[in-house]
């Protein structure tokens with residue numbers, strides 16, 4: 001569980017988050033919505049100690065993040081919007097294997113995780129590709145695969161679909177929904193709510209640094225326009 005207790009965050013005398021109290025449970029698929037600049041990225045960066053609250057605290061599985069950064073970063077996998085600077089190896093397979101290797105796992109288990117994560121992002125068999133030869137969307141998919149291969153108890157994703165084509169986006173979304181059903185807490189910040197609300201358990205809207213809405217996707221459909229968040233009609237799939 002990730003718990004925000006009255007978290008406020010100020011930078012350069014600007015209040016970015018104001019007294020956020022919120023729980024993200026272990027088996028929940030939570031969509032974080034909100035207008036540009038509302039504070040979503042800032043909130044997410046508190047989940048594993050990349051930012052420290054000016055007031056209040058964040059707890060991961062009951063332990064304050066500030067007390068055990070390593071535990072928080074092991075438990076909470078993060079996927080950022082612009083992954084280019086995050087790669088640590090030259091090839092796809094080596095990069096995805098890097099995290100599981102650091103966990104000290106057996107080679108067979110590492111290979112299983114790499115293959116499984118690549119399948120989740122529809123990049124099967126691309127282990128030996130050089131990352132610098134991949135397209136932007138493919139690089140984003142490698143970054144997602146890297147986070148999946150760690151099999152964290154919580155997965156926090158900040159606009160992970162930027163640049164992904166439709167089959168890749170759908171595959172990742174379905175994997176996230178499947179993981180939440182198996183007990184991985186998912187927190188997904190996105191402006192692209194198409195098809196996402198149907199899979200989510202809960203929607204949290206950040207509005208000018210506060211929680212403006214916290215409820216079911218059904219209730220959210222009625223309220224999101226109040227926060228300048230547009231919800232497109234779900235994509236209709238061709239039948240037959």
Ligand SMILES: Nc1ncnc2c1ncn2[C@@H]1O[C@H](COP(=O)(O)OP(=O)(O)OP(=O)(O)O)[C@@H](O)[C@H]1O
Pocket residue numbers: 011012014016034035036037038039040041042043
């Ligand atoms: N280091 C910083 N210095 C000054 N202001 C900052 C800093 N980091 C964030 N902010 C401000 O905090 C606010 C929230 O930013 P944040 O990136 O969290 O919003 P967001 O909801 O993720 O936006 P978007 O939807 O555009 O990604 C913005 O107004 C931003 O300018």
